[in-house]
Structures are given as structure tokens and as C-alpha cells.
Amino acid sequence: MPRTQAQKIIDAHLAEGVFQPGAEIALKIDQTLTQDATGTLAALEFEALGLSKTRTEVSVSYVDHNLLQTDFKNADDHRFLRSIAARYGLWFSPPGNGICHQLHLLNFARPGATLLGSDSHTPHCGGMGMLAMGAGGLDVAAAMAGYPFYLSCPKVLGVRLSGELSPWVGAKDVILEMLRRLSVKGGLGFVVEYFGPGVEKLGLAQRAAITNMGAELGATGSIFPADERTRAFLKQQGRERDYAPLSADPGAAYDHLEEIDLSRLEPLVAQPSSPDAVVPAAQLGGVKVDQVIVGSCASSGYEDLMTVALALQGKKLAPGVSLSINPGSRQALAQVAAAEGLASLLEAGARLHQAGCLGCIGMSQAPATGSNSLRTFPRNFPGRSGTKDDKVYLCGPEVAVASALAGHIADPRRLGPLPQVPPAPPVRPEALVPPPAEGSAVEVLRGPNIAPFPQLDALPEELSCTVALKVEDNITTDHIMPAGSQVLPLRSNVPAISRFVFAALDPQFADRAQALAPAAVVGGENYGQGSSREHAALAPRYLGVRVKLAKSFARIHKANLINFGVVPLVLDDPADYDRLQQGSVLVFHGLKSAILSGASQVTAQVEDRYLVLRLEASQRDRQLLAAGGLLNHIKASL
Amino acid sequence: MPRTQAQKIIDAHLAEGVFQPGAEIALKIDQTLTQDATGTLAALEFEALGLSKTRTEVSVSYVDHNLLQTDFKNADDHRFLRSIAARYGLWFSPPGNGICHQLHLLNFARPGATLLGSDSHTPHCGGMGMLAMGAGGLDVAAAMAGYPFYLSCPKVLGVRLSGELSPWVGAKDVILEMLRRLSVKGGLGFVVEYFGPGVEKLGLAQRAAITNMGAELGATGSIFPADERTRAFLKQQGRERDYAPLSADPGAAYDHLEEIDLSRLEPLVAQPSSPDAVVPAAQLGGVKVDQVIVGSCASSGYEDLMTVALALQGKKLAPGVSLSINPGSRQALAQVAAAEGLASLLEAGARLHQAGCLGCIGMSQAPATGSNSLRTFPRNFPGRSGTKDDKVYLCGPEVAVASALAGHIADPRRLGPLPQVPPAPPVRPEALVPPPAEGSAVEVLRGPNIAPFPQLDALPEELSCTVALKVEDNITTDHIMPAGSQVLPLRSNVPAISRFVFAALDPQFADRAQALAPAAVVGGENYGQGSSREHAALAPRYLGVRVKLAKSFARIHKANLINFGVVPLVLDDPADYDRLQQGSVLVFHGLKSAILSGASQVTAQVEDRYLVLRLEASQRDRQLLAAGGLLNHIKASL
Numbered sequence A, B: 001m002p003r004t005q006a007q008k009i010i011d012a013h014l015a016e017g018v019f020q021p022g023a024e025i026a027l028k029i030d031q032t033l034t035q036d037a038t039g040t041l042a043a044l045e046f047e048a049l050g051l052s053k054t055r056t057e058v059s060v061s062y063v064d065h066n067l068l069q070t071d072f073k074n075a076d077d078h079r080f081l082r083s084i085a086a087r088y089g090l091w092f093s094p095p096g097n098g099i100c101h102q103l104h105l106l107n108f109a110r111p112g113a114t115l116l117g118s119d120s121h122t123p124h125c126g127g128m129g130m131l132a133m134g135a136g137g138l139d140v141a142a143a144m145a146g147y148p149f150y151l152s153c154p155k156v157l158g159v160r161l162s163g164e165l166s167p168w169v170g171a172k173d174v175i176l177e178m179l180r181r182l183s184v185k186g187g188l189g190f191v192v193e194y195f196g197p198g199v200e201k202l203g204l205a206q207r208a209a210i211t212n213m214g215a216e217l218g219a220t221g222s223i224f225p226a227d228e229r230t231r232a233f234l235k236q237q238g239r240e241r242d243y244a245p246l247s248a249d250p251g252a253a254y255d256h257l258e259e260i261d262l263s264r265l266e267p268l269v270a271q272p273s274s275p276d277a278v279v280p281a282a283q284l285g286g287v288k289v290d291q292v293i294v295g296s297c298a299s300s301g302y303e304d305l306m307t308v309a310l311a312l313q314g315k316k317l318a319p320g321v322s323l324s325i326n327p328g329s330r331q332a333l334a335q336v337a338a339a340e341g342l343a344s345l346l347e348a349g350a351r352l353h354q355a356g357c358l359g360c361i362g363m364s365q366a367p368a369t370g371s372n373s374l375r376t377f378p379r380n381f382p383g384r385s386g387t388k389d390d391k392v393y394l395c396g397p398e399v400a401v402a403s404a405l406a407g408h409i410a411d412p413r414r415l416g417p418l419p420q421v422p423p424a425p426p427v428r429p430e431a432l433v434p435p436p437a438e439g440s441a442v443e444v445l446r447g448p449n450i451a452p453f454p455q456l457d458a459l460p461e462e463l464s465c466t467v468a469l470k471v472e473d474n475i476t477t478d479h480i481m482p483a484g485s486q487v488l489p490l491r492s493n494v495p496a497i498s499r500f501v502f503a504a505l506d507p508q509f510a511d512r513a514q515a516l517a518p519a520a521v522v523g524g525e526n527y528g529q530g531s532s533r534e535h536a537a538l539a540p541r542y543l544g545v546r547v548k549l550a551k552s553f554a555r556i557h558k559a560n561l562i563n564f565g566v567v568p569l570v571l572d573d574p575a576d577y578d579r580l581q582q583g584s585v586l587v588f589h590g591l592k593s594a595i596l597s598g599a600s601q602v603t604a605q606v607e608d609r610y611l612v613l614r615l616e617a618s619q620r621d622r623q624l625l626a627a628g629g630l631l632n633h634i635k636a637s638l
Helices: A005-013 A036-048 A072-088 A100-107 A122-128 A138-146 A171-182 A204-217 A228-236 A302-312 A330-338 A342-347 A395-408 A494-500 A507-515 A535-543 A553-562 A574-579 A591-596 A619-629 A630-637 B005-013 B037-050 B072-088 B098-105 B122-128 B137-144 B171-182 B203-215 B226-237 B302-313 B330-338 B341-348 B396-406 B494-500 B509-515 B535-543 B554-565 B574-579 B589-597 B617-625 B630-637
Strands: A014-016 A024-027 A031-034 A059-064 A092-094 A114-116 A132-136 A151-153 A155-162 A189-194 A221-223 A258-263 A268-270 A278-280 A289-294 A322-325 A373-375 A391-394 A465-470 A519-523 A545-550 A567-570 A585-588 A599-604 A608-613 B014-016 B026-027 B031-035 B058-062 B091-093 B116-117 B132-136 B148-150 B155-160 B190-195 B220-221 B256-259 B268-270 B278-280 B291-294 B322-325 B372-375 B392-396 B463-470 B520-523 B545-550 B567-570 B585-587 B600-604 B609-614
Touching: A005 A014, A005 A024, A005 A132, A031 A036, A031 A138, A036 A059, A036 A072, A036 A138, A036 A630, A059 A072, A059 A100, A100 A114, A100 A122, A100 A204, A114 A122, A114 A138, A122 A204, A122 A221, A132 A138, A132 A221, A132 B567, A138 A151, A138 A630, A171 A204, A171 A258, A171 A268, A171 A278, A189 A204, A204 A221, A204 A228, A258 A608, A278 B322, A289 A302, A289 A395, A289 B372, A302 A330, A302 A342, A302 A395, A302 B609, A322 A395, A330 A342, A330 A494, A342 B330, A465 A507, A494 A507, A494 A535, A507 A519, A507 A535, A535 A545, A535 A553, A545 A585, A553 A567, A553 A619, A567 A608, A567 B554, A574 A608, A591 A599, A599 B341, A608 B122, B005 B014, B005 B026, B005 B132, B005 B190, B005 B220, B005 B396, B026 B341, B031 B037, B031 B098, B031 B137, B037 B058, B037 B072, B037 B137, B037 B630, B058 B072, B058 B098, B072 B091, B098 B116, B098 B122, B098 B203, B116 B122, B116 B137, B122 B132, B122 B203, B132 B220, B137 B148, B137 B630, B171 B203, B171 B256, B171 B268, B171 B278, B171 B574, B190 B203, B203 B220, B203 B226, B203 B302, B291 B302, B291 B396, B302 B330, B302 B341, B302 B630, B322 B396, B330 B341, B463 B509, B463 B545, B494 B509, B494 B535, B509 B535, B535 B545, B535 B554, B545 B585, B554 B567, B554 B617, B574 B609, B585 B609, B589 B600, B589 B617, B617 B630
Parallel strands: A031 A059, A031 A114, A059 A092, A114 A132, A155 A189, A155 A258, A189 A221, A289 A322, A289 A373, A373 A391, A465 A519, A519 A545, A545 A567, B031 B058, B031 B116, B058 B091, B116 B132, B155 B190, B155 B256, B190 B220, B291 B322, B291 B372, B372 B392, B463 B520, B520 B545, B545 B567
Antiparallel strands: A014 A024, A024 A151, A268 A278, A268 A391, A465 A585, A585 A599, A599 A608, B014 B026, B026 B148, B268 B278, B268 B392, B463 B585, B567 B609, B585 B600, B600 B609
8 A cells, every 4th residue: 555754654663553543653763852951851861761871873962942051050951961961872962053953954864764852843854754753851761762652643644745936935934834724733643744746846944944843733743755855965964875765655645635836825924923823924014023033943044044144135124123143053154154144144233143042942032022023933922932922923034034124024025036045065063072982981960950860669559648739620730830930940850849849829738748658639620731841740759649639630741640650540429529638548459450450440448438530541551650650661671 | 741641631531620649520521331231220310311412422322231131121121222322312232233342442432532331341442542431320321411520530550561472472461460460459549551662562452451451450441552553443444533642741650650571471360259360371271171251342352253263273172161252243253254263163163152241241151060161251250150159260362262172271372373363354244323313203112111210309408307217237238229130120110129128128118218208217337338239329219218327338339329319427426326216207407508518517306306417528419419419410500
């Protein structure tokens, strides 16, 4: 049967299951990437597995998010990650090199491989013809240990490209058109696969910009064929040996099909505050722009920056407009300088920043109150810029530069003939640090804010635990594990961050749970809704919470509970919720056996009464619970 | 009588007094500069004067300090300053252009003129042969209004330079040698004046680096002659018309004389944590370096950056060393790119940042815990880097690059022949915004955190005020007006920041003072010691405090009290301190007349008793007090 590109890669990497959309499968992971914001915890988790070396083809630790260094913590994190990389055989990319996805595409991505990254824009490297997916830090730590990645087998959404982009229309307009058509939910459960005669008209950076923002469609991944342009790109990077062709078989069937005639696209803009609020740039001429930023993992390569530089040549920014340039990589910056693009940028009045994520993750570049900001970023969720009530518009570099010159959102086709971007100069200022041949003697350097990952023990057969807290319906992960400037910097320090569990609801919770341990928490409906943060499962577990009982659980929080060995039990009888109080003691007999047996119910004794509690979990989930969490499970399986 | 350079400039600018060291003089100010950290309050103060335009030859508002923009406040400040500049006839330098002192030297400084800047490194432009001095924001606002600058007439410290610097020895080594000899107090009360046959061997950037760090000697200013090199520099900048020669008359006498044979200097380093803890770099070979930064107003011009770039050519940084490059100006960055220095920097692994102050004022680039940081900055006070217990070493670009290559502090002479820095490419990517011809219609743009400067009324003849708080000895300005991340961002919002006055000692103070207004505060010995912050006088005044009574006052705080119209009265009789309590009512009859009369004592009635209080103030101080502060005084004199 003819296969899609996605199926070919999945088939070649199946560790468990078969290619059947919706079924659970496990995939062998060839490459991993982490960035510093999620990477420190992933590093601690990997370290806790006790391996001497990563077990992937290549794993890279990038520093690109937390570059501000307003106190010791960022620099300590960078140093810690550098030492972890040397110790365990990862490549390390120090701060200033650029953005993980841009660098990975240039230096490591290869067609046909799988890549798992602890960053939602990991699908960027799908432009290279690889299956590149974002995941939580724990999943990436597991993949670094050679453990397969479990996911629901995706459907495949085919996008047939024909024609060729008109002058001043770019890759960003392709993905904005996809978002306009399908919305930010349109890719859920799919890998988006591009094919057709239009593909060969797109360069690798363009393809990657499109797959990058597949994340905004909610897709599991996005993928382009690997063809002669892919080979040429790899050759230019000195990596032609990494080339392998990839394309769908003729007649391959898609679960959903879109067709895009590239020649009919026009310059598009996503309005505040969703990437799918897309309209033609020409319709927004009345929108004054105060700030324009070219950068982010989606649009910060040589071609992006040179397009801007050439359009600015001999011109000046509109009065009052701030144009920031965030290079995506050291290489792109050096190439632009070699091609004399930097002079045009500086002479026009642009503000040149260090290579990195910067404003795209709200680390600097916040716009002024009530101002309009136009950015070549992938996201414009409300407040993400760092300014409440912000008004952030998204576009490609072409619309960005036209608008910076006009002072309002502008269709770049008004700029006249499209300047020809010269071929990228052969400049490759590598500053990637390879791992030493032997790392076992490398000392891992921790600062005072980096604590080893805690030991989590296996589930006992007999468990007697005390309810440390009873909460209402709709408790969010923000209630459980607050964010904010006081708490976030402690993300690499589980003992310290655990002091803040439930702090707003009950400042004594941490002390009480630790005194009672093992402890339980009782919740109402939709327990654990909101942000996917893993600490909301891990930190209570560290304090001694082994069981959570609730009328219902939010999906992601429940998965996180299982990953950290906290048993999520459903209170089907509302009367049981009423019966349980802070201080109630639950006694489970033969708990571990019951969980491993596959039983959908477990029983707890509370005083002289028995509660019947529902456990909804796959066989793999049950193994994780019995082991005391995913890390213990992997450790045992190694 | 033969005159020094300093005396010539002072004589030509005397508005009051005569050149006699120690006497109060008033100088006409030709040019002013402000930066954003101090400039927003200065702008509010200037605005409060009600003028339609600045009354200087040139005033420039630079944005270089607060570039992080982690929320709306920085960007609001930038926009506010831009609108103020257009409204009142200032030049504006937007963020990304670079550091005020570097830019001012390139674009505005001229020999023989006076420059007052709200930044302590304003003496940088002394390298151009001008009298350039740092001052508080209120003084600069007054100068912008054409009001003269009052100061104690300085003594002149002559430094005779002979010989020529050896290869790999730079301007920084000259000023570090001065600091080694004289200490951070050595320049107090002096203008430091360089002369002699060694002067012509130093370029303008070198001279400015030396005068810049005269601030670290505690000097009022530092000054170089204006000679043919000065003319050549101005010509290259398209400003030859600004040239005027300046030199001391033969036989001019100095209050103190130093002699430096440049050819005998060697590469020097200031050790943690004072700029005068100076030793030869060669003695510190055992000090491992983790971070090296080239930048700051002192060392970030074309020659500085190119020296580093050429030394790095074809080499790689030592493993684990982070080398950051902070360009001082858009021009320097563009020149380095045009001279192909950027490629060397990037290929060696350096991290290129936006032009600005950055780590030098602790806004980013904080080093890791327990690490050593080597910086070409002017200051290394403890914790200024953003990391507590930091270990910051200071040096010139030559030692910096040698150390970044070696991995430890290194004498750069080990690098072999000094590469010849090519003449600066004729690149001038101006991005300075001139004021419009007519600004009266320009709207001043405030964000929610920028409040107009409060109206402060004149001192009444009869004053009855209630003691709102009584405090002990040694109260600091930190007690009166705390700093910290919650308070500092409110510096452009006097009503908001006033809520924090005495907050740590008495959270009800602000409410009580406002309810009682006019109010008084009673203090012990050394009241108002510590930081010079103006808000410690202004914010209580805003709340209604008109009189402060203390056993003794710290000098700078007392001057600030007078500037904002708060009467500082000394309690010579300790029994009076004991008698006064919170709630005591002081009645002053004929207060204003008494103050203006020059009387050294004023009398207050407290219940049925009379207190005799001492007022130590010059005739000008008394006029300020009567007017209700300097701004009112200037307003009345305009």
C-alpha cells in the first residue's frame, strides 16, 4: 500500500504498536534537543537515570531562552548545562550561538530521522524531511536514555503545493494561510505533510518556517519531502553525507487534504491575539506600527535577514518606529555581515540584538503601553510579549520591513522589484561544543539554585495515607504549583520549589504534607486544569503525596501524575467526596498488585467504611505507577 | 598669570564667582546629556519649569541603560523621552544606538565647551578638551533651562605624560596606573588635567577612556588638550568646524602634579572589588576567567573592538570562556563590520550584544556563582554585576582578549606582534533624531507609570507642622526611600513611589504624613547618610514634609532637601530631640523672613516652650528654601 512520508518514518522507527491513527505507538528517537528553559529539569531527570552516556545518535543542549542574566541563576544554568553535556555526551551550544531550531537545522537535522525536543517549535526541522516533535522535558530525558517516545499514532493531513510564490510573498504567508483555513485547532492529532510541484520552489529555510508554525495548528509535527534542494542545503553545510531522499509513494492517501496554489497567496498578517486571526496585510494599512521585530526560530535565517537588509538599503525607518533584528544563529549573522547586509540594517536605524529567542518568549523587547507591535514570531498570545493588553501582529520578514519603512502595516509589494538575495556566503562560524570522547570524569557544576533530582520510591503493596488537603472543583495547576517571578527561577530546584505547593490556598500545606507523608489530596471536578507544567505533579510527589482522589482529572495533569508515580483515583460517588476530610486516613491493601492486575477499581478503607475508586490507566501507565514513575520504570528497564 | 586648561574653560563660563579653588562658582553650561535611567525624572523636572524649549547649545537625551524591556515600563520610558525631546528641542538617541558618552564624543562634544550630564561618566568627553561633569538629574534639568551649574571651584591636578605606550599597553592602563597611585579618593575636589609630550601619542578614544575613569578617582572632571589629533577626529566625523585649540599656558601651575612615562607602563588589572586595587596583569596568571566582557562607555569604540577582533583572528576562545562584546555605538559596530572584524569575533566564538551599557550597570550579563569575570568596565563595586559575592576584575581590551584566549588572566604581550588596527572606515550610520524646528505641538506621551512632576508650593511665612515620625541615629536614604525591584521602576512616578517612604520603619507613614501635611520628621545623628538618591528628599516633600529636624545631616541629603524646599534644621540641644515626639506640633512665626534674612537660627514654638534650631545654609540655599525648591526658584528667575 502506498505510504505517506510520515508513515515511512514512523514505520522505520516503531518500537511498539503499528501505524494506525489513534492507537498508542512507541517510536525510537534518533536525535534530541533541549533548550535551557526546559533543559535544566530534563538534565536533572536524565542524570537521575544513572546512565553514563546518552543513547541517541545525537543529543544537543542549546542555550537560547534565558539570556538576560540579571542575577547568578541564568549563568549558573548555562554552566550546569555545559557540564552535563560534557559529562553525558551531548553537544552543547552556548548562549549567543542562536536559537535551537535554527542551529539544529543547520548542523544536525537529517532526512528520515526522528527528533524529539523539549520545545514546542521542534517541528521546525520537519523542513528537512524528518519527524520532529515537541514534548515535555521528562519525555526528552527518557529519549536521551534510549527509551522510546509514546504517542497516539497521528493521522496525516496532506497539503499539495503548486505554483510559485510571487515576489514579496514568503514562507510565512503559506503557514498563515494554513492557519487562516484550519485555525489553531486544525492540526490536532495530525502530522501535516507537504508535497506536490510547489515544494521544489521552496528553500530549506522556507520549508522549516512552515513546519515550525505547524505547532500553531496544534499538529504533532509537519514534514516536507527531502529532495535535491535538501541535498544542496546539506552540501553547503558540509553534511552531504546526511542526505537521504524522502517522498510519499504515488497514490498515498491522506486523512485530510488541502491544496495551496503558492502563486495565489498574498502577504498576510495574523492580528492580535491569535496566530489564526489572519487577514491580508493590504487590509491593515490603517494600523500604525510602533515596534517591528524580525527574529524567532521561525524567521531569523540568512535569507530572512538579507531580505530585510536589502529592502532597507539606502532608506531610513519611519520616524518613531523601532526595528529590532534578532539573528537566529551565529552563522546567519556572520553571513549577513559578509554579504554587507549589516551595513544596510545599521544605516537604516535597526537595533541589532544578540542571537537568541529574546522577545519571542517575553524575555525582553516588551512593547510600550497601548502600542502596536508587528513581529515575525510564531505566536501572539495575549501578554506573551511581557506587556499586558499588548497588540501583537504576526507576519513574515517582507511585511515586517515594508511596515517598518511605512510606519503602518504595509503590503510589501509596494516596495517595487524584489531585491535578489545573493547566495549565502560560505561562512560557518561554528561555536558548537562537541562532547569529549570520555566524559565520566567531568564534574557536573551546580550553583546554589540547582539541586539533584529527588529519589522517588516505588509504590508499596500496602499503603496507608492521610488526606493533607481537600480542595474544590476546577483547581488549576497554577493553584497547585504557582508560577511568577518568585517561583519560576526555582524550576531546577525541586526541594525549594516544593515549598510553594498550594501556597495561595494553604501556606501550611508543604509542611503538613511532609509531616504526614505518605499523603493524599482530595479534589473536585476537573482537577489540575490549565498549564501543562510537570512541577504540579512532581513537587507534591516530592513532599510525599502518593495518591490524588478527584471527581475528575484534567487530561495532561493526570498524565503528569502517572509520570511521577502519583496514583490518580476517581471518586465516582459524590458522597465519597463529602465523606473525605483533611485528616482522613485511607488504607489500601494490595494496592500495587491491584494496579498491575489491570483492575479498573481499587478499594480503600476509611475508618470502618470501604470506598470504591476508579483507576483509568493503560497497561503502561500501570507499570509507571508501580515503579514510582517513569524515571524509575526506565531505570529498571535499562 | 598662566592658566591651566581647566581654568580657561571655567573663566570663559563663569556666571558667578571667580576661579578660586573651594569657592562656590556658577558655570554656564553649553551642552547637556541625560540617559534614560536618570533622564525620565530630569525630563519631568524640566517639564515642570514650563519652558517651551531648552536653552543650551545642544541637549541630548540618550537611551542606553534600561534596554531589557521585560515589561511595558522601559518601552514607555523610551517613548516618553522621545516625545519630550521633540517637544522641547533635544536630540534623541533611541535604544540600540549605543552608550551616551561614546555617542556624545562622536557627534556633539567640542573643545572648550562645558557639558553637564546626569551620569557619573560624563567626564568621558573631557578627552575632547571640554569640561564635562556628572551631576544629579535636577541640576541637569536646571542647566537645560539655561540655569548655571553651581559647584565648588575645583583644584587642578596636572598629569604630565611623556613617552609612548608600548605594544599591547592601552589607555586603560594609564588610568589604572592613576588609580593605583591615587586611589578612588585621590581626585576629590580636583579637575585632572593631562598635558605634556605624551598627549599627541594618544588618539581621541584613548584620551576619552582616561577622562571617563577619572570618575573613579572621584574627580570633578578630567581634561585633555585639544590638538591636531582632535581636529583630525572631528574632521573624520564631519565636524571640523567644531574644532578649537586648547592647551595650558606655559608655566601654568597645578595644585598637585603627577608624571607618567607612557613607555614604562605595563598591562594592568584592577582586582575585586575596587577600581584602585590595581596590579600588573602578569601577576594574576593564576586567576582562571569564566567570563570576559568588552564594552562599557570606557572601552567600546572602533579601536577597542578591532583590537580584540584582530587578536582573535583565526583563533578560538579557551574552552568554557564566555566572551561578550558590547559595542559602544552603532558607528563602532558598523565600522568593525566594514573592516571585517565582525567575522573574526563571531568565528572565535564571541557573543555579540546590542549596543548599550548592559552588564556595566547590572542590566544582564551577571556572572555565575563563584566565577571570575574580567571586564573592560570602569567599575567593579561588589554586587554591581548582579551577582552577590561576585569577583569582577577590570582591564583594557588588550588584557581582555589575551585572557579570553588563555582561559586565565594573561599579559597580552604574550600574543606576539600587535596587529595594526586599520584606519576607521568612513562609516557613519547616524540614527540620532534631531528635534523638529517647532515642537510646541508635540504631544508628550506618558505611560501609566509616568506621572507629571508634582507642584511644590513656596515656603509660607507662618508654618505650623506636626511631627509625623521620629527616628534614631544613622537613618540612611535607603530607610527613607527604599530601592529594590518593587520600588525602582516607580522612579518616574512621584505619587506612586512616595507610598514607600519609610515603609520598612513604619508602613503607615505615607498616609499619616499626607493627613497631617504640612508635616515634620525628627531624626538623630547623620540623618540621610548613604546613596545620593534625590527621591529621598522629593518623595517625603510630595507627602507634605516641609521641615526635617535632626541632630546632624549627611551632606548630600541635606543638599537634596534644600533643592526640593524641605527646611533642614539642626537640633543642637539633645534635650530638644528628647522633647519632640510623633504628634508634636511645631509653630514657626515669620519663618520665610527669618530664612531669607540669613539668620543662623530659627525659633519654633512647641506647646508653651520655644526651641532654637540652627540653619546652616548659603544665601542661595535660602532662596531655594523660600521658593519651595530649585525648580520654583528657576521658574521665578526665568
